[in-house]
Amino acid sequence: MKRILYHAILTAGILISGACxxxxxxxxNSAEIKEARNAAIRDAAxxxxxxxxxxxxxxxxxxxxxxxxALRDAGFEDAADAYAACAEDELKRLHII
Numbered sequence: 001m002k003r004i005l006y007h008a009i010l011t012a013g014i015l016i017s018g019a020c021x022x023x024x025x026x027x028x029n030s031a032e033i034k035e036a037r038n039a040a041i042r043d044a045a046x047x048x049x050x051x052x053x054x055x056x057x058x059x060x061x062x063x064x065x066x067x068x069x070a071l072r073d074a075g076f077e078d079a080a081d082a083y084a085a086c087a088e089d090e091l092k093r094l095h096i097i
Contacts, residue, residue: 029078036071036083043067044090061096 047060064087071080091097 032076032079033082036076036079037086039067040064040083040086041090044087044094044096047091047096048094057096061091064091 043060043064047057047064050057050060068080068084068087071077071083088097
C-alpha cells in the first residue's frame with residue numbers, strides 16, 4: 001500500500017511540475033518560432049541568390065523542405081509550421097515559386 005501511494009504521489013508531482021513549466025515553455029516556443037521565421041527568410045534569400053531554373057536553386061528549395069522536416073522530426077511542430085509558412089511567403093515574394 002505504501003508503495004502504491006508513493007508512486008501515486010511521485011506521478012502527481014511529475015504531472016504538476018510539467019503543467020507549471022508551461023509558462024516558460026511558451027516563452028521558449030516563442031523564441032523558437034522567431035528563430036524559425038528568421039531562418040526561413042535567410043534560406044529563401046539564399047535560394048534567390050541562385051540562377052533561375054538551375055539545379056542550385058532546386059537544391060536550395062529542397063533544403064528548405066528538408067529543414068522543415070528536420071524541425072518536425074525533432075518535435076518542434078510549431079516552429080516547423082512557422083518556418084514553412086514564412087519560407088513559402090518569402091519564396092513567393094521573391095518569385096521563386
